[in-house]
Amino acid sequence: MTTVIAFIFMFGLLVFIHEFGHLIFAKRAGMLAREFAIGFGPKIFAFTKNETVYTIRLLPIGGYVRVAGEDPEIIDLKPGHxxxxxxxxxxxxxxxxxxxxxxxxxxxxxxxxxxxxxxxxxxxxxxxxxxxxxxxxxxxxxxxxxxxxxxxxxAPYDRQFASKRPSQRAMQLFAGPMMNFLLAIVIFLILGIVQGVPTDEARLGEIQTNTPAEEAGFLANDEVIQIEGEAISTWEEFTTIVRANPGEELEMTVLRNGNTESIAVIPAEATIEGPEGEEVIGQIGVYQAFEKSFLGTVEYGFTKTYETTSLILTNLGMLITGQYSIDMLSGPVGIYDATDQVVQTGFMNFLMWTAILSINLGVINLVPLPALDGGRLLFVGVELLRGKPLEPEKEGIFHFVGFAFLMLLMIIVTWNDIQRLFL
Incomplete structure:
Protein backbone atom coordinates (compact mmCIF):
# COMPACT_ATOMS: atom_id res chain seq x y z
CA MET A 1 0.00 0.00 0.00
CA THR A 2 2.94 2.34 0.74
CA THR A 3 4.22 1.90 -2.81
CA VAL A 4 0.80 2.67 -4.28
CA ILE A 5 0.57 5.93 -2.30
CA ALA A 6 4.17 6.84 -3.16
CA PHE A 7 3.61 6.17 -6.87
CA ILE A 8 0.38 8.18 -7.00
CA PHE A 9 2.07 11.07 -5.17
CA MET A 10 5.13 10.96 -7.43
CA PHE A 11 3.17 10.62 -10.68
CA GLY A 12 0.73 13.34 -9.69
CA LEU A 13 3.51 15.72 -8.65
CA LEU A 14 5.57 15.26 -11.82
CA VAL A 15 2.61 15.64 -14.17
CA PHE A 16 1.07 18.49 -12.17
CA ILE A 17 4.31 20.51 -12.16
CA HIS A 18 4.85 19.91 -15.88
CA GLU A 19 1.34 20.86 -16.93
CA PHE A 20 1.22 23.73 -14.44
CA GLY A 21 4.12 25.29 -16.36
CA HIS A 22 2.17 25.06 -19.61
CA LEU A 23 -0.96 26.44 -17.94
CA ILE A 24 0.67 29.45 -16.27
CA PHE A 25 2.49 30.62 -19.38
CA ALA A 26 -0.60 30.05 -21.54
CA LYS A 27 -2.63 32.29 -19.24
CA ARG A 28 0.18 34.88 -19.03
CA ALA A 29 0.16 35.08 -22.83
CA GLY A 30 -3.63 35.53 -22.87
CA MET A 31 -4.40 32.10 -24.32
CA LEU A 32 -7.65 30.35 -23.44
CA ALA A 33 -6.70 27.17 -21.56
CA ARG A 34 -9.72 24.93 -21.96
CA GLU A 35 -8.58 21.98 -19.83
CA PHE A 36 -5.85 21.05 -17.37
CA ALA A 37 -5.72 17.24 -17.16
CA ILE A 38 -3.72 14.75 -15.14
CA GLY A 39 -3.96 11.37 -16.87
CA PHE A 40 -5.78 10.31 -20.02
CA GLY A 41 -9.04 8.50 -20.70
CA PRO A 42 -12.34 8.76 -18.80
CA LYS A 43 -12.77 11.53 -16.22
CA ILE A 44 -12.63 10.56 -12.56
CA PHE A 45 -12.95 14.07 -11.14
CA ALA A 46 -13.52 17.53 -12.64
CA PHE A 47 -14.26 21.12 -11.67
CA THR A 48 -14.19 24.45 -13.50
CA LYS A 49 -12.41 27.64 -12.41
CA ASN A 50 -11.52 30.79 -14.37
CA GLU A 51 -12.43 29.39 -17.81
CA THR A 52 -10.42 26.17 -17.30
CA VAL A 53 -11.75 22.68 -16.56
CA TYR A 54 -9.46 20.82 -14.17
CA THR A 55 -9.71 17.04 -14.54
CA ILE A 56 -8.18 13.87 -13.17
CA ARG A 57 -8.44 11.01 -15.65
CA LEU A 58 -8.20 7.25 -15.33
CA LEU A 59 -5.00 6.28 -17.16
CA PRO A 60 -1.74 7.38 -15.44
CA ILE A 61 0.30 7.88 -18.61
CA GLY A 62 0.77 11.65 -18.61
CA GLY A 63 -1.35 14.74 -18.78
CA TYR A 64 -2.07 17.77 -20.94
CA VAL A 65 -3.21 21.37 -21.10
CA ARG A 66 -5.66 21.91 -23.96
CA VAL A 67 -5.20 25.43 -25.31
CA ALA A 68 -7.69 26.95 -27.77
CA GLY A 69 -6.36 26.85 -31.30
CA GLU A 70 -3.55 24.42 -30.53
CA ASP A 71 -5.72 21.66 -31.96
CA PRO A 72 -8.78 21.91 -34.26
CA GLU A 73 -11.84 23.24 -32.43
CA ILE A 74 -14.46 20.64 -31.52
CA ILE A 75 -17.43 22.70 -32.77
CA ASP A 76 -17.37 24.34 -36.20
CA LEU A 77 -20.54 26.13 -37.34
CA LYS A 78 -21.29 26.08 -41.08
CA PRO A 79 -23.90 27.79 -43.29
CA GLY A 80 -27.16 25.84 -43.15
CA HIS A 81 -26.79 24.77 -39.53
CA ALA A 155 -12.20 31.33 -28.47
CA PRO A 156 -11.76 34.62 -30.34
CA TYR A 157 -8.58 34.60 -32.40
CA ASP A 158 -6.63 36.73 -29.92
CA ARG A 159 -7.23 33.99 -27.30
CA GLN A 160 -5.91 31.23 -29.56
CA PHE A 161 -2.45 29.66 -29.53
CA ALA A 162 -1.69 30.65 -33.13
CA SER A 163 -2.39 34.35 -32.52
CA LYS A 164 0.55 34.78 -30.14
CA ARG A 165 4.10 35.76 -30.99
CA PRO A 166 6.50 32.87 -31.69
CA SER A 167 8.40 33.73 -28.50
CA GLN A 168 5.20 33.43 -26.42
CA ARG A 169 4.25 30.13 -28.04
CA ALA A 170 7.77 28.75 -27.61
CA MET A 171 7.81 29.76 -23.93
CA GLN A 172 4.42 28.16 -23.32
CA LEU A 173 5.68 24.90 -24.86
CA PHE A 174 9.04 24.98 -23.09
CA ALA A 175 7.49 25.86 -19.71
CA GLY A 176 6.47 22.25 -18.95
CA PRO A 177 9.96 20.71 -19.23
CA MET A 178 11.42 23.81 -17.56
CA MET A 179 9.23 23.24 -14.50
CA ASN A 180 10.43 19.63 -14.31
CA PHE A 181 14.05 20.79 -14.21
CA LEU A 182 13.17 23.38 -11.55
CA LEU A 183 11.39 20.71 -9.49
CA ALA A 184 14.51 18.53 -9.63
CA ILE A 185 16.68 21.44 -8.46
CA VAL A 186 14.31 22.09 -5.54
CA ILE A 187 14.32 18.40 -4.52
CA PHE A 188 18.12 18.23 -4.66
CA LEU A 189 18.27 21.40 -2.54
CA ILE A 190 15.95 19.79 0.01
CA LEU A 191 18.12 16.68 0.07
CA GLY A 192 21.21 18.84 0.54
CA ILE A 193 19.59 20.72 3.44
CA VAL A 194 18.28 17.59 5.20
CA GLN A 195 21.08 15.07 4.73
CA GLY A 196 23.94 17.17 3.39
CA VAL A 197 25.79 16.89 0.09
CA PRO A 198 28.10 14.04 -1.00
CA THR A 199 31.78 14.64 -0.30
CA ASP A 200 34.32 14.45 -3.11
CA GLU A 201 36.71 12.34 -1.00
CA ALA A 202 36.54 8.56 -0.85
CA ARG A 203 35.02 8.81 2.61
CA LEU A 204 32.46 6.22 3.68
CA GLY A 205 29.03 7.05 5.02
CA GLU A 206 26.51 4.42 6.13
CA ILE A 207 27.72 0.81 6.10
CA GLN A 208 24.97 -1.59 5.04
CA THR A 209 24.36 -4.64 7.18
CA ASN A 210 25.26 -8.14 6.00
CA THR A 211 27.57 -6.83 3.27
CA PRO A 212 31.27 -7.37 2.46
CA ALA A 213 32.06 -3.92 3.91
CA GLU A 214 30.51 -4.77 7.29
CA GLU A 215 32.15 -8.20 7.38
CA ALA A 216 35.55 -6.69 6.52
CA GLY A 217 35.30 -4.19 9.39
CA PHE A 218 34.79 -0.85 7.62
CA LEU A 219 33.29 1.95 9.74
CA ALA A 220 31.36 5.09 8.87
CA ASN A 221 33.67 8.07 8.23
CA ASP A 222 36.59 5.86 7.13
CA GLU A 223 38.47 7.53 4.28
CA VAL A 224 39.97 5.16 1.69
CA ILE A 225 43.39 6.52 0.64
CA GLN A 226 44.90 3.47 -1.11
CA ILE A 227 43.71 0.36 -2.97
CA GLU A 228 46.27 -2.31 -3.77
CA GLY A 229 49.04 0.17 -3.04
CA GLU A 230 47.71 2.82 -5.46
CA ALA A 231 46.75 6.17 -3.99
CA ILE A 232 43.17 7.35 -4.53
CA SER A 233 41.58 10.64 -3.55
CA THR A 234 38.02 10.70 -4.90
CA TRP A 235 34.82 8.72 -4.47
CA GLU A 236 34.69 8.13 -8.22
CA GLU A 237 38.12 6.47 -8.21
CA PHE A 238 37.05 4.28 -5.28
CA THR A 239 33.79 3.11 -6.87
CA THR A 240 35.42 2.53 -10.28
CA ILE A 241 37.95 0.11 -8.81
CA VAL A 242 35.36 -1.72 -6.68
CA ARG A 243 32.96 -2.10 -9.62
CA ALA A 244 35.74 -3.45 -11.84
CA ASN A 245 36.75 -6.24 -9.40
CA PRO A 246 33.74 -8.43 -8.53
CA GLY A 247 34.80 -11.47 -6.51
CA GLU A 248 38.43 -10.31 -6.30
CA GLU A 249 40.08 -9.50 -2.97
CA LEU A 250 41.15 -5.87 -2.65
CA GLU A 251 43.60 -4.57 -0.05
CA MET A 252 42.52 -1.11 1.05
CA THR A 253 44.21 1.44 3.31
CA VAL A 254 41.85 3.66 5.25
CA LEU A 255 42.39 6.75 7.38
CA ARG A 256 40.49 6.33 10.67
CA ASN A 257 40.71 8.87 13.51
CA GLY A 258 44.09 10.09 12.25
CA ASN A 259 45.56 6.58 11.96
CA THR A 260 45.90 4.29 8.94
CA GLU A 261 44.57 0.75 8.85
CA SER A 262 44.72 -1.98 6.23
CA ILE A 263 41.48 -3.84 5.41
CA ALA A 264 40.93 -6.66 2.89
CA VAL A 265 37.52 -6.94 1.23
CA ILE A 266 36.03 -9.05 -1.55
CA PRO A 267 33.35 -7.14 -3.55
CA ALA A 268 30.15 -9.11 -4.06
CA GLU A 269 28.98 -9.79 -7.59
CA ALA A 270 25.95 -7.81 -8.79
CA THR A 271 24.26 -7.96 -12.19
CA ILE A 272 23.07 -4.75 -13.87
CA GLU A 273 21.81 -3.80 -17.31
CA GLY A 274 24.52 -2.20 -19.43
CA PRO A 275 24.75 -0.94 -23.04
CA GLU A 276 25.69 -4.44 -24.22
CA GLY A 277 23.26 -6.35 -22.03
CA GLU A 278 23.78 -7.73 -18.55
CA GLU A 279 26.99 -6.71 -16.83
CA VAL A 280 28.53 -8.05 -13.61
CA ILE A 281 30.02 -5.45 -11.27
CA GLY A 282 31.49 -5.42 -7.77
CA GLN A 283 29.76 -3.95 -4.71
CA ILE A 284 30.82 -3.86 -1.04
CA GLY A 285 27.73 -2.19 0.49
CA VAL A 286 28.68 1.34 1.49
CA TYR A 287 27.15 4.77 0.95
CA GLN A 288 29.02 7.97 0.22
CA ALA A 289 29.62 10.31 3.17
CA PHE A 290 27.71 13.60 3.38
CA GLU A 291 28.56 17.03 4.75
CA LYS A 292 26.42 20.12 5.35
CA SER A 293 27.22 23.44 3.71
CA PHE A 294 24.93 26.22 2.49
CA LEU A 295 26.98 27.06 -0.60
CA GLY A 296 27.63 23.38 -1.18
CA THR A 297 23.90 22.69 -1.05
CA VAL A 298 23.11 25.39 -3.61
CA GLU A 299 25.85 24.12 -5.89
CA TYR A 300 24.66 20.54 -5.42
CA GLY A 301 21.11 21.41 -6.49
CA PHE A 302 22.28 22.74 -9.85
CA THR A 303 25.25 20.45 -10.54
CA LYS A 304 23.28 17.29 -9.70
CA THR A 305 20.51 18.39 -12.07
CA TYR A 306 23.08 19.08 -14.79
CA GLU A 307 24.88 15.76 -14.28
CA THR A 308 21.64 13.78 -14.31
CA THR A 309 20.47 15.59 -17.45
CA SER A 310 23.78 14.82 -19.16
CA LEU A 311 23.54 11.14 -18.21
CA ILE A 312 19.97 10.86 -19.53
CA LEU A 313 20.97 12.57 -22.78
CA THR A 314 23.90 10.15 -23.15
CA ASN A 315 21.64 7.15 -22.64
CA LEU A 316 19.09 8.61 -25.06
CA GLY A 317 21.83 9.01 -27.66
CA MET A 318 22.87 5.39 -27.15
CA LEU A 319 19.25 4.31 -27.62
CA ILE A 320 19.01 6.28 -30.88
CA THR A 321 22.28 4.83 -32.20
CA GLY A 322 21.23 1.28 -31.31
CA GLN A 323 23.65 0.78 -28.41
CA TYR A 324 20.64 0.37 -26.13
CA SER A 325 17.71 -1.90 -27.03
CA ILE A 326 14.10 -0.73 -26.84
CA ASP A 327 13.62 -3.68 -24.44
CA MET A 328 15.54 -1.65 -21.85
CA LEU A 329 12.91 1.12 -21.80
CA SER A 330 10.38 1.20 -18.96
CA GLY A 331 6.78 2.39 -18.95
CA PRO A 332 4.38 2.94 -16.05
CA VAL A 333 4.56 -0.71 -14.95
CA GLY A 334 8.36 -0.74 -14.91
CA ILE A 335 8.50 2.61 -13.14
CA TYR A 336 6.04 1.33 -10.53
CA ASP A 337 8.20 -1.75 -9.93
CA ALA A 338 11.34 0.40 -9.62
CA THR A 339 9.49 2.77 -7.27
CA ASP A 340 8.54 -0.21 -5.09
CA GLN A 341 12.22 -1.11 -4.74
CA VAL A 342 13.27 2.49 -4.06
CA VAL A 343 10.56 3.07 -1.43
CA GLN A 344 11.93 0.15 0.58
CA THR A 345 15.33 1.89 0.84
CA GLY A 346 13.96 5.04 2.50
CA PHE A 347 12.24 8.37 1.93
CA MET A 348 15.40 10.23 0.92
CA ASN A 349 16.10 7.75 -1.87
CA PHE A 350 12.48 8.10 -2.95
CA LEU A 351 12.98 11.88 -3.22
CA MET A 352 16.14 11.31 -5.26
CA TRP A 353 14.22 8.93 -7.54
CA THR A 354 11.46 11.54 -7.98
CA ALA A 355 14.02 14.19 -8.98
CA ILE A 356 15.62 11.84 -11.52
CA LEU A 357 12.24 10.98 -13.06
CA SER A 358 11.35 14.69 -13.19
CA ILE A 359 14.51 15.40 -15.19
CA ASN A 360 13.80 12.40 -17.39
CA LEU A 361 10.28 13.70 -18.09
CA GLY A 362 11.68 17.13 -18.98
CA VAL A 363 14.33 15.71 -21.33
CA ILE A 364 11.99 13.27 -23.09
CA ASN A 365 9.40 15.99 -23.69
CA LEU A 366 12.02 18.14 -25.42
CA VAL A 367 12.83 15.42 -27.95
CA PRO A 368 11.65 16.82 -31.34
CA LEU A 369 9.03 14.14 -31.96
CA PRO A 370 5.41 14.74 -32.98
CA ALA A 371 2.93 15.27 -30.13
CA LEU A 372 5.74 16.06 -27.67
CA ASP A 373 6.65 19.58 -26.58
CA GLY A 374 9.87 19.29 -28.57
CA GLY A 375 7.92 18.47 -31.73
CA ARG A 376 5.71 21.53 -31.30
CA LEU A 377 8.76 23.68 -30.58
CA LEU A 378 10.24 22.38 -33.83
CA PHE A 379 7.23 23.72 -35.73
CA VAL A 380 7.68 27.14 -34.12
CA GLY A 381 11.30 27.07 -35.26
CA VAL A 382 10.29 26.09 -38.80
CA GLU A 383 7.82 28.98 -38.82
CA LEU A 384 10.58 31.43 -37.89
CA LEU A 385 12.76 30.09 -40.72
CA ARG A 386 9.95 30.12 -43.32
CA GLY A 387 8.48 33.41 -42.17
CA LYS A 388 5.03 31.82 -42.01
CA PRO A 389 3.43 28.86 -40.20
CA LEU A 390 2.69 25.49 -41.77
CA GLU A 391 -0.90 24.74 -42.66
CA PRO A 392 -2.80 23.74 -39.48
CA GLU A 393 -4.21 20.64 -41.22
CA LYS A 394 -0.75 19.31 -42.07
CA GLU A 395 0.60 20.03 -38.61
CA GLY A 396 -2.46 18.37 -37.05
CA ILE A 397 -1.95 15.21 -39.11
CA PHE A 398 1.73 15.19 -38.18
CA HIS A 399 0.96 15.36 -34.47
CA PHE A 400 -1.85 12.80 -34.74
CA VAL A 401 0.45 10.26 -36.39
CA GLY A 402 3.11 11.02 -33.80
CA PHE A 403 0.67 10.55 -30.92
CA ALA A 404 -0.46 7.22 -32.36
CA PHE A 405 3.20 6.13 -32.63
CA LEU A 406 3.86 7.13 -29.01
CA MET A 407 0.81 5.18 -27.82
CA LEU A 408 2.05 2.12 -29.76
CA LEU A 409 5.49 2.54 -28.20
CA MET A 410 3.86 2.81 -24.76
CA ILE A 411 2.00 -0.47 -25.35
CA ILE A 412 5.22 -2.24 -26.41
CA VAL A 413 7.18 -0.89 -23.45
CA THR A 414 4.41 -1.80 -21.00
CA TRP A 415 4.26 -5.33 -22.42
CA ASN A 416 8.02 -5.66 -21.95
CA ASP A 417 7.63 -4.44 -18.36
CA ILE A 418 4.98 -7.10 -17.68
CA GLN A 419 7.18 -9.81 -19.20
CA ARG A 420 10.10 -8.81 -17.00
CA LEU A 421 7.87 -8.94 -13.91
CA PHE A 422 6.03 -12.21 -14.50
CA LEU A 423 7.92 -14.30 -17.06
Missing part, protein backbone atom coordinates in the same frame (compact mmCIF):
# COMPACT_ATOMS: atom_id res chain seq x y z
CA UNK A 82 -29.82 25.33 -37.31
CA UNK A 83 -28.82 26.77 -33.95
CA UNK A 84 -30.50 28.37 -30.97
CA UNK A 85 -29.34 31.69 -29.54
CA UNK A 86 -29.65 33.08 -26.04
CA UNK A 87 -28.69 36.64 -25.13
CA UNK A 88 -27.20 38.59 -22.22
CA UNK A 89 -28.45 41.90 -20.84
CA UNK A 90 -26.51 43.80 -23.51
CA UNK A 91 -28.32 41.98 -26.30
CA UNK A 92 -25.25 39.99 -27.33
CA UNK A 93 -25.32 36.25 -27.90
CA UNK A 94 -23.98 34.47 -24.82
CA UNK A 95 -25.12 30.93 -25.61
CA UNK A 96 -25.10 29.11 -28.93
CA UNK A 97 -27.30 26.00 -28.69
CA UNK A 98 -25.91 23.46 -31.15
CA UNK A 99 -28.38 20.60 -30.50
CA UNK A 100 -31.23 19.68 -28.16
CA UNK A 101 -32.75 23.07 -28.87
CA UNK A 102 -36.11 21.88 -27.55
CA UNK A 103 -34.60 21.97 -24.04
CA UNK A 104 -34.09 25.72 -24.43
CA UNK A 105 -37.59 27.10 -25.15
CA UNK A 106 -36.41 30.71 -24.81
CA UNK A 107 -33.66 30.33 -27.42
CA UNK A 108 -34.11 32.08 -30.77
CA UNK A 109 -33.65 29.44 -33.49
CA UNK A 110 -32.05 30.52 -36.77
CA UNK A 111 -30.49 29.00 -39.86
CA UNK A 112 -26.87 30.11 -40.17
CA UNK A 113 -25.80 31.93 -43.32
CA UNK A 114 -22.52 33.43 -42.11
CA UNK A 115 -20.56 33.12 -38.88
CA UNK A 116 -17.25 34.57 -37.69
CA UNK A 117 -16.35 33.73 -34.12
CA UNK A 118 -12.62 34.39 -34.61
CA UNK A 119 -12.42 38.08 -35.52
CA UNK A 120 -15.75 39.89 -36.04
CA UNK A 121 -17.68 37.84 -33.46
CA UNK A 122 -20.91 37.85 -35.45
CA UNK A 123 -23.58 35.38 -36.54
CA UNK A 124 -25.87 36.10 -39.49
CA UNK A 125 -28.84 34.05 -40.62
CA UNK A 126 -32.59 33.77 -40.99
CA UNK A 127 -35.50 32.74 -38.85
CA UNK A 128 -36.49 29.17 -39.68
CA UNK A 129 -38.98 29.17 -42.60
CA UNK A 130 -38.76 32.97 -42.76
CA UNK A 131 -35.99 33.95 -45.18
CA UNK A 132 -37.27 37.48 -45.88
CA UNK A 133 -34.91 39.35 -43.60
CA UNK A 134 -31.31 38.46 -42.77
CA UNK A 135 -30.62 38.84 -39.09
CA UNK A 136 -27.34 40.05 -37.59
CA UNK A 137 -26.20 39.18 -34.07
CA UNK A 138 -23.13 40.29 -32.13
CA UNK A 139 -21.54 37.59 -30.03
CA UNK A 140 -20.12 38.13 -26.56
CA UNK A 141 -16.40 37.33 -26.24
CA UNK A 142 -17.19 34.89 -23.45
CA UNK A 143 -20.15 33.18 -25.11
CA UNK A 144 -20.52 29.42 -24.80
CA UNK A 145 -21.42 26.66 -27.21
CA UNK A 146 -23.99 24.31 -25.68
CA UNK A 147 -23.78 20.80 -27.11
CA UNK A 148 -25.37 17.80 -25.39
CA UNK A 149 -26.05 20.25 -22.51
CA UNK A 150 -22.32 20.78 -21.99
CA UNK A 151 -20.93 24.29 -22.34
CA UNK A 152 -17.68 25.14 -24.16
CA UNK A 153 -16.42 28.71 -24.28
CA UNK A 154 -15.76 30.21 -27.72
Missing amino acids: HIGLEFNDEGKVNKIIVNNKSKHPNARVIEVEHVDLDHQLIIEGYEIDEEDEKLHFDVDRHANFVMDERETQI
